[in-house]
Amino acid sequence: MTDTGQNISREDALERVKAIRACMGGLAAYVIVNVFLWILWALTKGDGGGGTPPWPIWVTVGWGIGMAFGAWNVYGRKPITEAEIDKEMSRGNWAGARCRAPSISNTHRRRQPGRFRP
Numbered sequence: 001m002t003d004t005g006q007n008i009s010r011e012d013a014l015e016r017v018k019a020i021r022a023c024m025g026g027l028a029a030y031v032i033v034n035v036f037l038w039i040l041w042a043l044t045k046g047d048g049g050g051g052t053p054p055w056p057i058w059v060t061v062g063w064g065i066g067m068a069f070g071a072w073n074v075y076g077r078k079p080i081t082e083a084e085i086d087k088e089m090s091r092g093n094w095a096g097a098r099c100r101a102p103s104i105s106n107t108h109r110r111r112q113p114g115r116f117r118p
Helices: 010-044 056-076 084-089
Strands: none
Touching: 010 056
16 A cells, blocks of 8 residues: 555555445444344343343444444554555564464474373
């Protein structure tokens, strides 16, 4: 992506449109399923008088948190700029990177049955 944010490529625009559509589809599913669950709860048990929270709240809140993260990915994140890429490349110390694939150096060794090896 470019660092001006206005001269984006067609591929970048297409990716963004796909992400927005996916987000809207997820939002529609969230609303439809949660409305159904709340109606089901109201028709079958209602409050119940026990002072416990209604069970659909767990679905609504849990799924809502996931939806919020998804919406932030689509609408809240800034595009990666050339300046950020250049800054990261100039650092040059990738040995201390925190988010990297796990090492597979020990996967070629076979473990012997019945033997513990940390």
